[in-house]
Amino acid sequence: MADFRLVQRQRLVLPDGSTVDRFDSSGSPPGTPVGPWVSLGRFCVDITALNPPPSPGEVYRYFQTLPLPDLPTQQQPPGNALAGLPVVFYTDGPTTQTFTVDIRGFTVDIVATASAFTWDTGDGTVLQTTDPGAPYPDHTISHDYRSGTYTASLTTTWSGTFSVDGGATADVPGTTTTDGPPATFTVLQASPVLTNPFD
Template sequence: MTLSVEEFRRLPLVASVPSIQPADGRNLVNMPLIVFTDGRPQQLATTVLGVAVIVRATPTQFSWEFGDGTAPLVTSDPGASYPDHTVSHPYPREGTYIVQLTTTWRGEFQVAGSSVWQPVDGTATTVSDPFTVTVEEAVPRLVSRP
């Protein structure tokens, strides 16, 4: 028995949910916007040719589009929150930007009652809902102390 890539792509995979820091979506020019998501696999139950199977979808690639004209940041790292962050993007100028995450998933399936996982040939992708980031410039000012 096999699970085709077409069947894998038809499964209701949940798109990765992007998280950012600062969490309010307001960032400063030239400061890194920290991005991360959950890198855990999803498991789904389905039926193939009348046989119950469990499908495990594991994220293998994360492609962050930052909306500023730069090439997408493509990584196998789901990232992490501050202070352990590993994925970030600085914006060189003020503006409002639309950010979106595309996740590539590798699939495996297991016939119900079996302990053997078999690979799915090919991958599936999901795309997160886009969200907005506002980048502002902070102007330092010298002030006298009383």
Template sequence: MVVSFSVSKPGKVPLVCVAYAPDPGHLFCRPYEPEEPEEPVPAAVPVVVSARDVASLMVEGSGITRQPPGTTARVDMDLIAYTDPSTRSLSTTVAGTLVEVEATPASYHWDWGDATTTTTTSPGAPWPHQTVTHRYHHPQTGVHLTLTTTWTARYRPQDGTWHDVQGTVTTTQQSDTFDLVATTTHLTDHAEHTQGH
């Protein structure tokens, strides 16, 4: 039989003693040492990615392609414009945690450089399946297209679940400049020309 008890006197170090039967007259004592309290486990830092964080990762817009290409475009003819609607895969580190970010275009605002604009959810497409076009009516030099793309985004910590980013992100870019030229039509009498008249 084992009996365990503590002995404590004012001003003295408390003792913890153990008596073993059948000879309880012998005590084995040691100074009482209180158990160290367990250190609390720090709470996990929540990983949050803001729209501003995503904007800092978006170094490029969705791109601008114009048809016909080149340094000139004709007035009174449709100009075709389109962009890349692909989702961007990005990454960043928040509180020491690797985070995946995906940004997807949601809408497109085209400024045609002649005081007119078009806003659409279509990224456009090349000829002959074009969906975004514009027709100029006056010659002009140094024209460029400006595209503002609005993106939605989501993120997930490494091996975690996806979360939507609150708010949206915008990117803005410009095309190379080009000149608008008018088409001049000359009427000729081919028959008289061949006869030398």
């Protein structure tokens, strides 16, 4: 990055009240400017080192503060479940987010992607997946429960890429996480009941 600079100087009254080139100081105190500005030259100066582009580590610090969504835990069947039948988990929140931030005058585009999902089923089991799941019958995440009441929750890990002023894309050197609102449900124990089909 280059910048055009015009270098000028102006004479000042010296501590003894005199001036260079005997300009009239009119009794002005030391440090008072006298005479016209004098041009010393015009230069193109490389100022890249004075304000370098954001480093990956600097972008990562911004990445950790982005308002990423807290993906919710969804479960099927909604409401109560039955012991012996799996509970299906998924999230229906956005898994990709794009942000544009200003870092020291540079325009930085960041794309955050949900890259890992940690499901706490509420009964001591933790499931790790790389997909957000889906509702039945396309589900990929499910868990079997005994009867009881449980609270399941989801922690999402976000990865990212970035570019500076429309340049090449690079990976954000680190991840961040968000915790979504949990889901509480009751698993009921079904009991068989004999009935007379002729009643």
